[in-house]
Amino acid sequence: MVTIANEHLQAEINLHGAELSSLKGDDGTEYMWQADPQVWARHAPVLFPIVGALKDDEYHYQGQTYHMTRHGFARDMDFEVLRQEDNAVELVLTDTAESRAKFPFAFRLVLSYRLAGNSLEVGYSVNNPSHDDELYFSIGAHPAFSLPLDAESAYDEYTLTFDPAETRTHIPLDGKYADYAQRDEQEVGQQALSHELFKDDALIYELNGEETTMSLKSSKGGHGVALTVSDAPYVGIWSNYPVPGNFCCIEPWWGIADAPDASGELTEKRGINRLAPGGTFVQGYTIKTF
Template identity: 85%
Template structure:
């Protein structure tokens, strides 16, 4: 476990999965879900090298078939500390024999965490060290925010608001697959949270790479949290159901689950990122607490 802190916040990051496990203010407010194993035993997994599920948990690349389960393997691998300061840390994962059995690519993944004021910025850097081969990958975040954040509020007092407020494309799930053919337009300026909101699993919206801030706030006032992302094509909003827990995930994604009719060819996968030899992909998001 690695701990970073400033005058307002303390963050704990597990080297296993480079997972943010705690984000606590100096007044003792804990913003992250406690990973209750009876509900959902994670805090904020990193989704790499896929987001969501592959059709039949497999894909094809250059004539070979590879098997990989939902959200990929990075969340279950040990990272190393690349650089650490009082308020920041960079963690790194590179390909190895275990990863290449599922994902036949060279890669260098750096996850960075930096505290500034009352905010935590999370950075993703994916580098393709190959001299000759393209790297095909997706990456995404899955932070689960604990609700309620203060004694005077209940889960149902919270809303999730989107800024800018506009109509967005909603992509429904067909089982564990993203049914893009059944997408529709929805006004999602503000969602009132209930556990039943997630009875059909995650709510997925297109962000189209526009800067978007999503804010969890109680109608009764008190503490809240927002997540801002500048260049993500998708966001997922999720909580557990029918076994319920007091958390809400806001998940910026640079990738998406396969469609029910996906070809299985990794190079044709919707939302896949293609990185040329020697190239670097840099993205991230910021969590602001209040």
């Protein structure tokens, strides 16, 4: 476990999965879900090298078939500390024989966490160290924010607010697959939270790379949290159902689950990122606490 802190916040990051496991305010408020194993035993897994599920948990690349389960393997691998300061840390994961059995690419994945004021800045850097081969990958975030954040509030007194509020493409799920054939347009502004909101699994919207802030606030005031992402194509909003969890995930994604009719070819996968030899992909998001 690695701990970073400033005058407003303290964050704990587990080297296993480079997972943010705690984000506490100076008054002791814990903003992250504490991974109750009876509900959902994670805090904020890193989704790499896929986001969501592959059709039949497999894909094809250069005539070979590879098997990989939902959200990939990075969340279950041990990262190493690349560098650390009082208020910041960088963690790195590189390909191994174990990873290549599922994902036949060289890669260098760096997760950065930096506290600035009352915010946590999270960064992703994916480098393709190969001199010859392109790297195909997706990456995404899955932070679960604990709700309620005040003893005076209840889960269903929170609202999820999108800024800007506008019409967005909603992509429903068919089981664990993203059903593009059934996508529709929805006005997305303020949404009252309830556990039943997630009875059909995650709510998925296209962001189209537009800077968007998604906030969780109680109608009674008090503490809240906001996540801002400037260049993500998708976001997922999720909580556990039917076993209710007192958390809400806000998940910026640079990738998405396969559609029910996906070909299975990695190079044709919707939302896949394609990185040239020697290239680096840099993205991230910011969590603001209040």
